[in-house]
Amino acid sequence: MxxxxxxxxxxxxxxxxxxxxxxxxxxxxxMEVCGTHTMAIFRYGIRDVLxxxxxxxxxxxxxxxxxxxxxxDTALDLSSREDVIIATFxxxxxxxxxxxxxLKKKAEGSDIRLVYxxxxxxxxxxxxxxxxxxFLAVGFETTAPMTAVTAIEARNNSLSNLFFFTAHKIVPxxxxxxxxxxxxxxxxxxxxxxxxxxxxxxxYEFLSEDFKIPGVVTGFEPVDILQGLxxxxxxxxxxDYSIANDYKRIVRTSGNSEAKEYMNKAFNVVDxxxxxIGKVPKSGLEFNRDFEEFDALKHFEISYEEYDxxxxxxxxxxxxGKINPTQCPLFKQACxxxxxxGSCMVSSEGTCAAxxxxxx
Amino acid sequence: MSTITLSHGxxxxxxxxxxxxxxxxxxxxxxxxxxxxxxxxxIDFKKLAFxxxxxxxxxxxxxxxxxxxxxxCGTVNxxxxxxxxxxxLTCAFIIEExxxxxxxxIIVKTMAEEAENSGVKxxxxxxxxxxxxxxxxxxxxxxxxxxxxxxxxxNCANAKLGDVIIVNGTIGDHGMTILCERNNFxxxxxxxxxxxxxxxxxxxxxxxxxGIHVIRDAxxxxxxxxxxxxxxxxxxxxxxxxxxxxxxxEVKGAAEMLGFDPLYIANEGKLxxxxxxxxxxxxxxxxxxxxxGTNASIIGRVTDExxxxxxxxxxxxxxxLVDMPSGILLPRIC
Numbered sequence: 001m002x003x004x005x006x007x008x009x010x011x012x013x014x015x016x017x018x019x020x021x022x023x024x025x026x027x028x029x030x031m032e033v034c035g036t037h038t039m040a041i042f043r044y045g046i047r048d049v050l051x052x053x054x055x056x057x058x059x060x061x062x063x064x065x066x067x068x069x070x071x072x073d074t075a076l077d078l079s080s081r082e083d084v085i086i087a088t089f090x091x092x093x094x095x096x097x098x099x100x101x102x103l104k105k106k107a108e109g110s111d112i113r114l115v116y117x118x119x120x121x122x123x124x125x126x127x128x129x130x131x132x133x134x135f136l137a138v139g140f141e142t143t144a145p146m147t148a149v150t151a152i153e154a155r156n157n158s159l160s161n162l163f164f165f166t167a168h169k170i171v172p173x174x175x176x177x178x179x180x181x182x183x184x185x186x187x188x189x190x191x192x193x194x195x196x197x198x199x200x201x202x203x204y205e206f207l208s209e210d211f212k213i214p215g216v217v218t219g220f221e222p223v224d225i226l227q228g229l230x231x232x233x234x235x236x237x238x239x240d241y242s243i244a245n246d247y248k249r250i251v252r253t254s255g256n257s258e259a260k261e262y263m264n265k266a267f268n269v270v271d272x273x274x275x276x277i278g279k280v281p282k283s284g285l286e287f288n289r290d291f292e293e294f295d296a297l298k299h300f301e302i303s304y305e306e307y308d309x310x311x312x313x314x315x316x317x318x319x320x321g322k323i324n325p326t327q328c329p330l331f332k333q334a335c336x337x338x339x340x341x342g343s344c345m346v347s348s349e350g351t352c353a354a355x356x357x358x359x360x
Numbered sequence: 361m362s363t364i365t366l367s368h369g370x371x372x373x374x375x376x377x378x379x380x381x382x383x384x385x386x387x388x389x390x391x392x393x394x395x396x397x398x399x400x401x402x403i404d405f406k407k408l409a410f411x412x413x414x415x416x417x418x419x420x421x422x423x424x425x426x427x428x429x430x431x432x433c434g435t436v437n438x439x440x441x442x443x444x445x446x447x448x449l450t451c452a453f454i455i456e457e458x459x460x461x462x463x464x465x466i467i468v469k470t471m472a473e474e475a476e477n478s479g480v481k482x483x484x485x486x487x488x489x490x491x492x493x494x495x496x497x498x499x500x501x502x503x504x505x506x507x508x509x510x511x512x513x514x515n516c517a518n519a520k521l522g523d524v525i526i527v528n529g530t531i532g533d534h535g536m537t538i539l540c541e542r543n544n545f546x547x548x549x550x551x552x553x554x555x556x557x558x559x560x561x562x563x564x565x566x567x568x569x570x571g572i573h574v575i576r577d578a579x580x581x582x583x584x585x586x587x588x589x590x591x592x593x594x595x596x597x598x599x600x601x602x603x604x605x606x607x608x609x610e611v612k613g614a615a616e617m618l619g620f621d622p623l624y625i626a627n628e629g630k631l632x633x634x635x636x637x638x639x640x641x642x643x644x645x646x647x648x649x650x651x652x653g654t655n656a657s658i659i660g661r662v663t664d665e666x667x668x669x670x671x672x673x674x675x676x677x678x679x680x681l682v683d684m685p686s687g688i689l690l691p692r693i694c
Contacts, residue, residue, distance in 0.1 A: 004612060010603060013676040036619075043621070045678015094687065116543055116618075222676045337686045348619055358680040360671070 007221030016226035021051055023230070024237035028054050029185055030229070031321055033175060034192030035062030035349025036220050042358035044222040054233065057184070057321035058354070060174055061192055063139040064091045064347035065319060066274040070306045071167050072097040075136055078165065078300065079110040085128060086112045087121045088136040089143075094346045118143070118150040118164075125154065125162040134296045137164040141198040144168040144285055145259035148266035151287075151294045163296035166286060169272055171195050172203055173283035179211045184321055188232045189215035190225070193247050200255025201245040208241035218246045266291045273306045275343060276316025313342035318351050325355040332356065362461035369455070369489025382465055383485055386472035391448070391483040399483035401448060405507045409444035411435060412503040420463070420497050422541050424534075424553030427500055428467035430628060432474040433557045434579070435504040440559035441575040441631055443514035443566070444506030446478065452486040452501040459497055467498065478557035480504065511570050518573040519594035523634040523662045528561060528647055529554065529655040531583050532611045535625035540614055547617075549610035556629030561652045565633065568646040574634040577627070581685045583659075584623040586632055587670045588684040598670045600660030600682070623672075624685045634662065 006012075032038055038058045041047060047056060060066050076097045079086045086102065093103045093114065106112040111131070113124060118135050125133045137147045147164055154162045171192060178184060191204055196217045207213045214235040218228025228246045235242060245251055263285065272284025287295045297303065308316070313335070314328040325331045325344070335341040337356060344350035367374040384392070391399050415431040425433075431451065439446040451471065455464065475482050533554040540547055558577060565572060574594070578586040583600075591598050607622050615622050629652060635643050640658060647653030663671075670682040 004616060008602075008675050010675045010677070017676070042680060043674075044676050045672075045674040045680040046676060048678040048680075049676055116545070222674070226676065357683050360669075360679065360681055 004221055007219065007223040009223060012223045013226055016223065016230050017049055019230050020054070020226070020233065023051070023233045025053055026237070028187050028233060028236055029057060030054065030188050030190055030232060031057045031059045031178065031184070031186050032190040033059040033061040033171065034195065035065065035347065035351070036194065037061070037190055037192065037225065038351055038354050039349055040220045040222070040225060042354040044225070046222065046225055050229070054229070057186070058318070058324075058351040059178065059321055060274060060277060060319040061140070061171065061195070062344070062347050062349040062351070063143070063169070064095055065315065065343045065350045066169060066277065067095070067138050067167050067343065068273050068275045068306055068308055069097060070304055072101075074302065074304045075165060076100050076102065076105055078134055078296070078302075079105045079112055083130075083132055084111070085124060085131045085133050086110065086136065087115045087124055087133055088112065089138070090114050091347050091349070092136055092138065094340060095343050096340055096346070118146045119153070121150060121162055122153055122157065122159065125159045126157070129161060131161065133162045135162070135164050137166040137168055140169055140171050140195050141263070142194045144267065145198060145262045148262040151266055151291055152262070154294070162294070163299050164287070164294050165296040168267070168285040169274065170269070170283055170285065172199070172206065174274060174277065174280050175204070175207065177277065177280050178320060179207065179213055181320065186213060187236050188213060190228050190232060191215045191217040191243070193217060193219045193224070193250060196247065196251045196255065198256050198259045200253050201243055201251055202253050203255065204243045208243055212241045214241045214243065216244045216246050217251050219250065274319070275308055276319045315342035315344045318344055325352040326359070328352070364455050364457060364459040364461060364464065364489055366457050366489050366491065369487060375487065378487065382468050383487070386468045387475070387482045387485070389481045389483070391481060399448065399450070401483065401505070403447065403505070403507060406510065407508040409439050409442045409506045409508050410504070411438040411442075412501065413438060414499060414501040416496070416499050417538065418496060419538070419541055420467070422553055423537055423551065425555035425628075426467055426470055427498060428471040429474050429555050431500040431502045432471050432478065432480070433555050433628060435502040436478045436480060436557045436559055437577040437631070439504050439506035440557070440562040441514070441577050442506070442508065443512035443575070444508045446480045446504055446506040446559050448483045449475065449480050449502050449504045450484040451482055452488075454488050454490060454495050454499040456495045456497055457489055457492045464498065474557060478559050509566060509570070512566060514572060514575050516574050516576060516590050517593040519590050519596050519598075519634045519662055520573060520636070521596065521662050521664055522637055523573055524637050524640045524658050525587070525598065525600065525660045526633045526635060526640065526644055526647070526656055526658055527578075527583065527606065528558070528631055528653045530606045530608045530611065531578070531627055531630060532607060532615060532622035532625035534628040535582070536611045536614050538626075539618070545614070547610070547614050549613070551610045551614065554627055554629035556652055558629060558631055558652060561647065561650045562631070564646050564650050564653075565643050568642050569635065569639045571639070572633055572635050572643065575631055577631045579628060580626050582622070582624040582626060583630075583632060584621075584670070584682050585685050587682065590634065591668045591670050595668055596662045597665040597667050598660060599663045600670070600672050602672055602674045604657060604659045606655050606657055623682060632659075637661070
């Protein structure tokens with residue numbers, strides 16, 4: 001078996017599309033929660049080939065997009081400190097704060113390093129003992145375990161100059177907020193593949209039990225997505241509210257227990273602000289007392305007031321799937337990938353970026 | 361270990377030593393050896409092609425080449441895809457104080473070999489040495505002159521309805537190799553830069569059909585950038601087929617992991633040519649007889665749609681825009 005080819009097969013795709021074409025004619029609203037799904041759906045032109053009664057709505061599953069602007073501004077302030085090296089994932093570089101972005105700060109001389117894994121910060125900290133390294137710890141359940149492991153490793157290696165500015169978020173609570181939103185009228189969820197690899201397909205059972213909404217966990221190749229949609233539409237038309245797993249090559253029912261253990265070890269679950277969505281109860285992660293020595297805000301004695309984002313930008317409604325980007329007056333006008341106003345235009349997984357890049 | 365010092369750039373004895381022991385040793389040719397302040401060239405021409413390019417790359421040495429090979433191939437290719445026979449190059453080095461002499465020799469030797477391989481002479485040069493930290497190892501600029509073949513009119517404004525688009529092999533190899541080596545991701549597989557001089561391949565294409573409308577090498581910004589430029593200048597819409605794109609498994613895998621699209625990843629030995637459909641088979645056949653064209657294939661065509669857009673017809677039968685790359689390529693979070 002090759003790496004991805006089987007999951008990009010035109011033949012399988014055609015078969016799956018035939019099944020979809022022959023399925024229910026009722027109007028069906030499906031939300032793909034994950035930003036990587038949004039991108040893949042556009043990249044493969046999947047919206048073009050779906051039956052007209054199936055509407056895909058893009059959800060809030062892009063970690064950069066849901067990070068409030070106040071977080072970015074605080075990170076920018078931290079990057080101005082002479083004694084600090086900011087380490088960050090690439091996606092964060094272009095996100096606009098009120099006055100600047102990390103990319104601009106770097107050009108002006110701030111020491112900002114792009115890392116591919118939080119673990120890279122261990123070397124950075126060891127190599128720069130006179131500097132304080134701050135990792136911008138954003139992301140969902142996919143990245144939070146690595147933050148925890150990195151902190152544990154820093155402790156094991158007696159590194160006292162590595163800190164984390166955390167804004168980790170967890171996915172199921174925000175889905176609950178979306179499900180209860182009457183305006184959206186969702187019939188089912190295409191569930192995120194990467195997040196599910198950590199939390200397991202079982203983590204979504206509340207959807208069927210409490211809200212009678214089915215969901216299918218699936219991967220990111222075209223065949224994965226079409227298979228997932230086919231299963232989901234079949235569940236919806238049978239009024240079967242189960243959670244199915246069509247990504248068994250990666251996702252287990254109970255997820256990755258080791259990764260979950262690391263998260264539990266380092267973090268407490270707290271209420272968290274999602275850009276454009278507002279405060280969602282129990283949807284964020286914060287270092288617990290045993291790990292608070294790694295908390296950059298505590299170490300640098302910073303507190304900041306949370307605020308959302310730019311005026312005129314309709315990211316909030318886009319993140320909730322209530323409008324699509326073309327309905328935002330800033331889209332393609334004032335807001336472009338070169339000059340993004342909202343974070344949904346910045347991130348490679350943002351809904352606005354997907355529409356901008358791929359929408360015909 | 362011998363290293364480059366500031367005195368190698370001061371214009372005195374050490375500079376001369378460096379020129380003689382390294383640059384002249386490898387680049388030696390009748391024109392350079394005259395040691396004039398400027399190279400004296402006698403060119404019998406109607407139309408000249410003249411180009412320049414600067415090379416900065418990290419790491420300096422990578423699988424499939426080094427900065428020196430890039431510096432020669434890059435300029436040779438810019439001339440070749442303009443329909444010119446590359447003749448002469450100049451090269452200028454900006455070297456960081458403390459740079460290893462042995463590394464410099466390897467780079468210069470590679471340049472000499474690549475120049476010989478592509479049939480060009482390096483006829484003038486310059487060296488500057490700057491204080492440590494002011495450049496990253498070594499930067500190289502090359503400029504080149506070539507003679508444009510008679511009856512050949514290659515221009516990125518020439519793409520026309522009915523043209524098919526041919527690439528000479530797998531895309532994204534160079535960019536993915538550099539990215540993986542730079543970050544040491546530990547991917548296993550046969551990732552190697554495609555860095556190569558394309559002039560003999562272009563010759564072989566023009567020999568069978570000298571009416572080729574457009575040839576461009578797809579460097580920074582990848583195939584996507586080049587197709588967008590051509591669509592824009594020629595005022596045509598282009599459609600490419602996802603299932604016809606030649607991409608190595610390793611490149612596909614690494615790009616997928618990092619969230620990159622191979623269409624946007626740099627190449628250093630790939631061109632795309634716009635050829636009228638009637639001549640396409642002939643050109644393709646000729647390309648496949650050349651070592652740099654064995655995997656040549658048709659990836660798309662100019663369509664009759666109005667506008668200046670590039671589309672990709674996807675494996676599932678969908679259609680999406682392939683827009684101009686914007687900003688720097690940044691890897692995704694998860």
